[in-house]
Amino acid sequence: MPAAVQRATRPSALPAADPAPQLSSLEREVIAHFVELSRVLGQPRSYAEIYGLLFISPRPLAMDDLMSRLRISKGSASQGLKFLRELGAVRPVERDDDRRTHYEAVAELRRLAGRFLRDQLGPQLTGGEARLDRLVRETARLVDGERSxxxxxxxxxxxxNQNVRRVLPLVVKLLGS
Incomplete structure (x- = not known):
């Protein structure tokens, strides 16, 4: 079981008077699935934990609920929700019976993938041009045998880099984001 899921469900991490329910085995498995995906994508574990719990939850959850159920700090919860909102992976939901903002997962893979590619990969490719220019300068300093x-x-x-930059807008458009 990934450490994040263990952290969120470890009995010793629960304060004695904490009313927050423990995660069910289904919730733990779904969270573990998203944690593994986030590792591949290089995203923080807490983002995956938040999305995983919201994804499997039958009702929207408030940030306080996420913090207590996942055992994450307010900073991690706030930063994770901000990132996920900007990505379009979660949306705020207002409830009549509670003044707190609640969140639910957006389960539209095409849109999520498109936004992720556009917002995360696109800037990396743009910044990559400057790095490539530096590499050309560094290459010029090498001795003849290594230079070629x-x-x-x-x-x-x-x-x-140029090929990916050329194809990326088409992929994003196909994914509909």
């Missing part, structure tokens, strides 16, 4: 191999690899990287 390194220059060929840098040219290959630039080509890959």
């Amino acid at each position: 191999h390194a220059a060929a690899r840098v040219t290959m990287l630039r080509s890959w």
Whole structure:
């Protein structure tokens, strides 16, 4: 079981008077699934825990509920919800019986994937041009025997970067975000 899920469900982490219900085995497994996905995507574990719990929850949850159920700090919860809102992965829900803002997961994979690619990968590719320019300068400083191999690899990287930048808008458009 991933450490984040263990942290969120470990009995020793629960204060004696804490009224927050423990996570069910289903909730733990869904959270673990999203934690594994987030690891592949290089995103913080807490973001995946928040999304996983909201995804499987039959009702919207307030930030306080997320903090107590997942055993995460207010800062982690706030930062995670902000990121997930900007990504379009969660949306706020107002309830008549509670003044707190509640959140629910948006379960539209195409839109989420498109926004993730646009918002996370796009800026990396743009910033990559400056890095590639630095690599060209560094390659020029190498001795002749090393320079040709390194220059060929840098040219290959630039080509890959250009191809991804050319295709990314089409992929995002196909995904509908």
